[in-house]
Amino acid sequence: MQRKVITTKDGSSTIFWEELNETYHSIHGAWQESEHVFIKEGLAWYANQFPAQHSIAIFEVGLGTGLNAILTLKFCLQNPDIQVFYHSIEPYPLTWVEISHLNYKELLSQDLHQYFDYIHQCEWEKTHQILPSFSFHKSQKNLQSFSVSPNSTFDIVYFDAFAPAKQPEMWEVSSLSTAVALLKEHGILVTYCAKGSFKRDLKSLGMQVQSPHGAAGKREMTRGVKVAV
Structure with a gap:
């Protein structure tokens, strides 16, 4: 596995x-x-849509560098009235050597450095109460092996898999249906991908599809909202 x-x-x-x-x-x-x-068009958007909801459960497809997780924790520090439960899956965790070469600590305030380290160093398959308003759980498994149960329902899915051209199995309807099944009614799935076939597949799974402006270099992204049946 060659990564740099x-x-x-x-x-x-x-x-x-x-x-x-x-x-x-x-x-x-x-x-x-x-x-x-994931923060502006995902978590912050959802919190603004449902201001009376003070507990938000997030499921992340792809912990990767931990950037989405630490930015979510930062959001919790800025919005302490919102309780976030964060569950991330990652079948191919980074090594500590790889993590140590990331420059995120240079961009984060000093008080966040310990939390970034803890996200990567804490035990797998266990829930950690990192902040009073932020609990974190990571699983070393892929989406296809993640079991859906009535108790494993989330308000937001951060769908941060590799691009469809590189990891097509993650964007097939079978995988997307698992992600959608994890969502509560009115829950949202957010991703950088704006591919037409992906949006059509989300619609076929009962999602209302929105196309907010994309991040730097991209015209659009995708936000799917799980509508009531």
Whole structure:
């Protein structure tokens, strides 16, 4: 498995996986992409839509560098009245050497450094109460092996898999149906991908599809809302 840390155009790091010829984030800006797609158009959008809801459960497809997780924790510090339960899956975790070469600590305030380390160093398959308003659970498994039960329902899915051209099995209807099944009614799925076939598949699964402006370098992204049956 050949992976190396590279710098994207906004100055933040990402991982380049040589075997897939793919990066973990947009080369136009890893930080900008995560902040825009998953925080602004995902978590913050959902919180604004449902201001009376003070508990939000998030399921992340692809922990990767931990950027989405630490930015979500940062959101919790800024919005302490919102309780977030964060469950992330990652079948191919980064090594500590790879993590140590990411430059996110240079971009985060000092008080967040310990939390970024803890996200990567804490035990798998166990829930950790990192903040009073942020609990974190990570599983070393893929989406296809994740079992859906009435108790494993979420308000938001961060769908951060590799691009359809590089990891097509993640974007097949069978995988998407698992992600959608994890959502509560009115829950949302957000992703950087704006491919037409992907949007049509979401619609076929009963999702209302929206196309907010994309992050740097992209015209659109996708937000799917699970409508009432």
